[in-house]
Amino acid sequence: MSVTEMFSYIQGFLTADQDIREDIRKVVQMLEQTAREILTILQSVHQPSGFKDIPSKCLKARELFCMVQTHIGELKTKFPVEQYYRFHEHWRFVLQRLTFLAAFVVYLESESLVTREEVAKILGVEVDREKGFHLDLEDYLAGILILASELSRLAVNSVTAGDYGRPLRISNFINELDSGFRLLNLKNDPLRKRYDGLKYDVKKIEEVVYDLSIRGLAKEQEAGGDK
């Protein structure tokens, strides 16, 4: 094989590679669009009036997740399934956002941490690599960390809206999450950097809880709830 032939072969390979990436980028753009729409719906819980109709917002968000499923279904057809990690970078960010959104919906509904299996089900992907397009563990964890910072914000805003019970529940939730993450041996990678931010979220929520408890606001709420 001559040098020219060899290089034209490689050029063909590179062009094909770029075409695939172009296709993937288009689908990922649609995914990002849908993710933003879901975020807009969920963001309204931070407004004082938003606390009342959380269930209806979650329902709306869940409807939009159906669109996510179709987009991801389309994404799956754009490349050979065993080459997931070759193009991983393209959808890594959006998949983390979507994990966060799914986790946020599940938290608002049931105040529990979404499992990896649940996220996979909501997004229409697999958990195991062997079975096809899957959710990478690190992406799942990154999505959960985004949730933590969103919840610390929610704690502050729920106090403003007069819901004094919620920060305590969020505090418990985040503390559990923090002990969970402390079990992991993280390398010096983007996930680790994100994890380093978790302690500030923990701190912020603890401050909120502190403010509530020295003023007796938390107990007042509980008593009110019991009546």
Add this chain to the structure above:
Amino acid sequence: MSKREGEGCGRKKKTESAQKTEEYVDRSSPVIEAFKLFQQELDTKHDKYERLVKLSRDITIESKRTIFLLHRVTSVPNVEEVLNEANNRLDAVRQKIGHIAEELGEDDLYQFHKAFMPGIQEYVEAVSFHHFIKHRTLISLEEINACLVFVRDEKTKTKVCGRGLCPGACVLTFQVTPTDYLLGVADLTGELMRMCISSVGNGDVDTPFELSNFLRQIHDGFSYIGNVGPYEVSKKLHTLRQSLGKVEDACYTLRVRGSEIPKHMLADVFSNRAAVLEEDEGAV
């Protein structure tokens, strides 16, 4: 430390204000259980990554040594002997690549690509240099990949597969990606330039012309690819231009001075030139 203290305070506060929810931060809660599994999964992955990095380093070192060995062909009478020794060394490197293939198994090649990429590129450089000295042509990607087929021996196979379904031949292949191949070939040009200069120093007047032809072909190939390729390629293209320039200059000098000076004196001319150049560089 301060974080832990903060966390401790949080616990205390909780026991005061919300005792009924305390059981949430239970050591055996579903969340903690899940994270224990995540810990295992991440650790397994990181361990594998580290093993691959180590293999890649070994491959890099051994390939570099092979390249140094191959540079000796210009000054040694028995070329065959050097080539054979280099081939033996490359065989050892191939064994290591076999370990990588074994380590990867059914896994996605690209998931750990960063771990072993430097080693593979260095191997491509060494093996293509060896091929060039022997055949004076560019080794193709298929030829490289054809050498990277490994047959796992009985013991490891039963260990890995756990069942004796495929007795005898359990074939493993390792595929060098076109990008790695391309980057390896780009590194090769630097070696060819060094080989050209040193062969001139030894009074060999044919090799430089052959090399400059070959380098020009590779340069044309890279220009053909242009910026379709990954970012690293365009960086290497710059170095490739410099190497080509040096080789072309050497050929030019040979042509101009070669007609005036008898062959056995050429070495002196070049070594003088080199000395002058070095002095200049030193002065600057």
